[in-house]
Amino acid sequence: MKRADSTKKRIMDVAESIILQKGFASTSIEEIIQQAHITKGGFFYHFDGKSELAYGLLNRYLSADDEFFNDLFSRARELTEDPLQQMLLFLKLLAEAMLALEDTHPGCLVAAFTYESQQFDHSIIETMKKGTLAWRALFSEQLSVIMASRKPRLAIEIDELADMLSAVLEGGIILSRILTDRHVLASQILQYRNYLRLLFENSIEVRTDD
Amino acid sequence: MKRADSTKKRIMDVAESIILQKGFASTSIEEIIQQAHITKGGFFYHFDGKSELAYGLLNRYLSADDEFFNDLFSRARELTEDPLQQMLLFLKLLAEAMLALEDTHPGCLVAAFTYESQQFDHSIIETMKKGTLAWRALFSEQLSVIMASRKPRLAIEIDELADMLSAVLEGGIILSRILTDRHVLASQILQYRNYLRLLFENSIEVRTDD
DNA sequence: AATTTACTATACCAAAGGTATAGTAAATTA
DNA sequence: TAATTTACTATACCTTTGGTATAGTAAATT
Incomplete structure (x- = not known):
């Protein structure tokens, strides 16, 4: 061995x-x-074959991803107690980490599989789905804590706001790869960060939706 | 013939x-x-072969896409003169259009090719890049008009804000496919719309970045 | 009538996935 | 220390099929 x-x-x-x-x-x-x-x-x-490899890779990727995000959250939580500041710091750390990647180009295995999904069996699709929902849960959790003490300036659904981070990451990766510039990905994370700041920071007045 | x-x-x-x-x-x-x-x-x-098909498909896709976006912008511009309202309306129409798609699941050919890019030749990669920059230019143009008359609440780069729409669309498509729910895509477009509203709508006070 | 367009019908080759089998050095267990 | 299991290498083979090439042909155009 x-x-x-x-x-x-x-x-x-x-x-x-x-x-x-x-x-x-x-x-x-x-x-x-x-x-x-x-x-x-x-x-x-x-x-046992190529399918087993795909399954193994996907599971390993999701675990590593989960650990990576949780690690960044832990670091952020050590530095501040305010949930909003924790999230903003998390995003800053995330953006920095994306710039520091040693890979030639960033990539997400879940996204890679998504556009080839029909060739995978049900268990892989299910795993991808669970992984995506795990991201939603992870981000939603922090956003919920934020909203427990702050009112957003616009009415929003927590899950949608959580999904937006996943979307921005996935989309940012794609744009970064096409334009061969990982700064695009980092800047997108910071755009999302701006959105959160505008939603939650120093409430000036609560505006109703339309 | x-x-x-x-x-x-x-x-x-x-x-x-x-x-x-x-x-x-x-x-x-x-x-x-x-x-x-x-x-x-x-x-x-x-x-002539599979590569030529890819090239033909990509060009057709980019043309159709361009036409589609421009059509939505035209419709929005007919209904209001304010650049911000035009953009907000455009996004609303876009979100509605994504929900109304007759396809089983939404998909973007550029994104599909991105994760398989190494098997394509340089001309296809270049075309993808040009297409992505065309989206940036299209959205940037409208955002520039908005910023000519309004100051955003946070300092932002127009190109980054324009790219964010592309990113949100690409990411939203991926999430929608994984979760088999196109509402996810529509909701992400509306999140981006919220971000623009918070940035530009009814300026209460101009906040400096940090 | 000649040529071009828009195909059909066959045939072929290399690549790849997958399987099977034989062998072996190192590590573990008894 | 002997037996067994682990973690492989090395070959060989079968089948599928992706991709390409070529020959032929009916309809449309010039």
Whole structure:
């Protein structure tokens, strides 16, 4: 078990990287094993097939993502007690983290799979759905705490506001990739941050919706 | 030329639909010709290969998209003279249009290609880039007119604010697909609309950034 | 009548996914 | 320390199918 230590991880790292560049369908097992320096037999020892690889990658991605967000939230919560300031700080840290990525281009496995969804089975689709709802829950939770003490200037649905962060991230990634400029992604996160500031910061007057 | 009249369009319609469901790589010519009721030879008469199809689809998509946005802007401009109200109305019409789509699920060809970009040649990537910059230009133009008469409550870059609409659309589409609920997309457009309202509507006081 | 358009019908090849089998060095367990 | 399991390498093979090429043809156009 010593030799293997990192083989499976290396396969997954290589596979994820290639998939984010060219999509799942056109990523061949051949290419994966070449870049991971193993043989086909080695690949099939760790994964029953390509579908199992997809499933494994997706689960690992969602876990890492969840940990990453929670870590940023923890750091933000250490520095301030005000829920709004925590969220604003979280977004600042997030934007900085996106700029500091060592990857050539940012990418989200869930988004990559979304546009190839028909080739995946039900369990993968369900996992993607659960992952997306987990993001919603994570952001909603913090927004709820904010709203417990502050009234937004416009009537909003918490879930929609939470989803907007996911949307801005997914969309920002796409724009960043097309324009080959990760500053686009960072700036979008800060736009969302602005929106929250306008909604919640230093209430001047509560305006009704239309 | 009479027989062909609509064949090429039918091929493209079928292809676009399948590609948005399962991605470009895993969309086989076989499947396209079956659904379009032609033979392989017929397909290659119209397109030199799969790459040419991608190129044709992308250009058609970008043209249609441009026309669609401009049409909505025209309708909005007929109803009000205030640039901000025009933009807010445009977004309302856009959100309604997204709900009224007859497609099973919304999709953007540019986004679909983005996560498979490595398999496309330079000209396609360039076209995607130009298309994205065209969206930025289109939205920036209207935002500039708004800012000519109104000061935003927070300092913002027009291009970033323009990109945010593209990002929200792309991200909203992805979320809608994952959650199989197009209301998510519509609601995200309206969130962006809220952001513009908070930035520009009825200036109460001009706040400085930080 | 000649040519071009818009196809149909066949055939073919390389690539890839997946499976199967034989072998082996290292680690674990008994 | 012997037996077994883990974690692989190395080959080979089968089948599917994506992509391309070529030959032929009916209808429309010139």
